[in-house]
Amino acid sequence: MDNEQKDQKINTVQAAPPVPSEQTVSGISLVMEQPDDQEDEEETQKNNVKSILSTIAILIIAPLVAVLLTLFVFQSYEVDGPSMETTLQNRDRLIVNKLPKTISKITRRQYLPKRADIIIFNLDEGLQGKRQLIKRVMALPGERITVKDNKVTVYNEENPQGFNPDSAPYGSVITSTPGDIDLVVPEGSIFVCGDNRPNSLDSRAFGPVSLDEVVGKLSLRLYPFNKSQSF
Numbered sequence: 001m002d003n004e005q006k007d008q009k010i011n012t013v014q015a016a017p018p019v020p021s022e023q024t025v026s027g028i029s030l031v032m033e034q035p036d037d038q039e040d041e042e043e044t045q046k047n048n049v050k051s052i053l054s055t056i057a058i059l060i061i062a063p064l065v066a067v068l069l070t071l072f073v074f075q076s077y078e079v080d081g082p083s084m085e086t087t088l089q090n091r092d093r094l095i096v097n098k099l100p101k102t103i104s105k106i107t108r109r110q111y112l113p114k115r116a117d118i119i120i121f122n123l124d125e126g127l128q129g130k131r132q133l134i135k136r137v138m139a140l141p142g143e144r145i146t147v148k149d150n151k152v153t154v155y156n157e158e159n160p161q162g163f164n165p166d167s168a169p170y171g172s173v174i175t176s177t178p179g180d181i182d183l184v185v186p187e188g189s190i191f192v193c194g195d196n197r198p199n200s201l202d203s204r205a206f207g208p209v210s211l212d213e214v215v216g217k218l219s220l221r222l223y224p225f226n227k228s229q230s231f
Contacts, residue, residue, distance in 0.1 A: 072102040075216065077120065077134070083194035083201065084118070084134060086173045093223035094134075096120050098216035110188060110211045113137050116168050118218040118231055119192070121209050132215060135192035135202050138165055139185050141211075147181035147204060152193070170195065179204040188212070 079092040088094070104111035113119050117137045122130045139145040144155040146162075153162040166174045177197040181204055185191050189208035194200025203209065218231045 071098075073097075073099050074219070076222075077132075079134065082199055083196050084136075085196040085199075087118070087136075087170065087195045088134070088221070089227075092221055092227075094218055095220040095222060096216040097219040101214060101216050111214060112140070112211060113190065113214065113217055115140060115165060116170060120215040120218070121192070122213040122215065123206065123209075124213075133201070134218070135194050135200070136170070137190050138193050138203070139191035141185055141187045141189060143191075144184045145181065145191050147177055147179040150176040150178065152177050183208075190214075 075096050075098055077094045077096055079088050079090055079094065082090055101111045115137050118134060119137060120132055120134050123133050124130050138152060139154050140156075142156070146153045146155075152164060152166055154165050155162045165171075166177075173195050174197060177193070183191075185208050188211050190211065191203045191208050193202045193204065220231065221227060221229045
């Protein structure tokens with residue numbers, strides 16, 4: 001009997017599973033948590049790098065987009081001089097639409113503004129280079145225009161007897177048109193005048209303007225704010 005009881009005790013001890021100590025459990029826990037900390041740190045570093053790259057991209061792309069918009073879509077101008085009074089005043093801030101001109105270049109067609117449009121164009125002054133002027137379109141390619149007795153008359157196929165372009169709504173600001181002009185506007189050119197005719201350097205002095213020199217059409221007056229207006 002004593003030998004059997006010893007065998008049972010030995011068998012019982014051998015059959016019992018080992019109980020893990022706190023150190024073993026704690027050690028397992030530390031080994032499991034360490035990879036998670038490394039992954040979190042790596043993810044944070046990746047996010048930081050992405051944030052830095054995004055900021056750099058914005059700093060590079062934003063000015064580039066602004067330059068492209070200025071070159072090909074819209075551009076801000078400030079009126080310098082009285083030649084377009086009282087429609088526009090000195091130091092008015094304007095937005096000029098350049099998109100139609102850009103599209104015409106892409107499609108290899110000449111951009112032709114409409115009569116009465118206010119446009120920006122380049123004037124070649126020889127040794128002094130080019131400067132940009134703002135005037136109103138009076139006559140289109142192939143039309144005959146005369147200035148006589150302070151009156152403008154345009155002749156074309158639709159109006160062989162002639163008509164006064166200043167009869168349009170803008171004409172209420174026109175006081176007089178000095179000069180003695182009688183010419184046919186060449187193809188690829190337009191005839192322009194300022195609204196302040198007695199004090200305007202325009203086609204009456206330097207002749208028709210090539211369509212290639214047209215920059216864009218006045219779209220909006222931004223400033224002064226109480227006189228904001230679309231054109």
